[in-house]
Amino acid sequence: MEPFIVDSCKLLGIPEPSLNGALVLVRNVSAYNSVYVAAVTEASGGVAVNNLRSLILGHDKILSYAMLAKAGIRIPRTMIALDGASLGDAMSKLEYPYIDKPPVGSWGRLVSLVKNPQVAEQVFNHRRLMGAPQLRVHVIQKPARLGQDIRCLVVGESIAACMKRIGPEGDWRSNAALGGSTRPYKPEGEVEELSIKAAETIGAVIAGVDIVYDDEGYYVNEVNVVPEFKALVKTTGVNIARIIVDHIVREVRS
Numbered sequence: 001m002e003p004f005i006v007d008s009c010k011l012l013g014i015p016e017p018s019l020n021g022a023l024v025l026v027r028n029v030s031a032y033n034s035v036y037v038a039a040v041t042e043a044s045g046g047v048a049v050n051n052l053r054s055l056i057l058g059h060d061k062i063l064s065y066a067m068l069a070k071a072g073i074r075i076p077r078t079m080i081a082l083d084g085a086s087l088g089d090a091m092s093k094l095e096y097p098y099i100d101k102p103p104v105g106s107w108g109r110l111v112s113l114v115k116n117p118q119v120a121e122q123v124f125n126h127r128r129l130m131g132a133p134q135l136r137v138h139v140i141q142k143p144a145r146l147g148q149d150i151r152c153l154v155v156g157e158s159i160a161a162c163m164k165r166i167g168p169e170g171d172w173r174s175n176a177a178l179g180g181s182t183r184p185y186k187p188e189g190e191v192e193e194l195s196i197k198a199a200e201t202i203g204a205v206i207a208g209v210d211i212v213y214d215d216e217g218y219y220v221n222e223v224n225v226v227p228e229f230k231a232l233v234k235t236t237g238v239n240i241a242r243i244i245v246d247h248i249v250r251e252v253r254s
Contacts, residue, residue, distance in 0.1 A: 020046075038052040090140045106224070149165055153207075184236045
């Protein structure tokens with residue numbers, strides 16, 4: 001997207017907005033920049049895809065989990081610890097191992113598999129030194145099947161492509177960016193329904209929905225609102241960029 005400038009008067013709607021219904025596909029890697037681009041786009045009379053609300057919800061795991069749970073969508077058993085005292089209380093209610101992650105971030109950064117009290121203390125001490133307050137908040141979850149998950153790319157009200165991700169040997173995380181292997185996956189039944197409903201609940205037109213599972217069923221682990229799809233294209237051969245563009249053009253023309 002070409003850079004554009006919106007002055008303070010236009011941000012306030014004075015005079016007329018400058019984008020006049022133009023559609024902006026938000027593809028910023030930075031979560032904060034994507035939110036800013038959507039905010040300025042919508043304030044200037046444009047249409048952001050994804051929209052501002054969905055970007056705010058999707059970039060914060062606590063906000064997105066809250067919306068998903070409210071909609072009756074299955075998520076992993078999750079507790080939130082805002083400080084050291086609440087962390088200790090949450091830890092007492094979960095058996096080891098458990099997953100500890102901040103509410104913001106991607107590519108598996110700062111996500112820890114906590115196997116014992118010593119690791120828990122190390123994670124807490126490390127994160128409490130971080131500057132951003134969100135990074136000092138702990139999202140604590142009972143793990144599903146470690147080292148593998150399903151990524152489905154939702155466009156509109158359908159799934160463009162899915163893959164199963166398996167983490168590299170010795171790593172319990174499944175992120176393709178960390179060197180895991182992938183293979184095409186045909187979504188059916190609950191996986192398809194969960195993916196589409198999760199994207200709809202967050203309000204995202206385009207979403208990478210991560211599904212984890214165990215013997216009790218499937219859970220929505222994350223809704224990525226500026227999803228990368230390089231690995232998905234390579235794995236499935238599906239031209240996802242074309243599907244996204246075609247969908248947006250149809251929506252604009254309708």
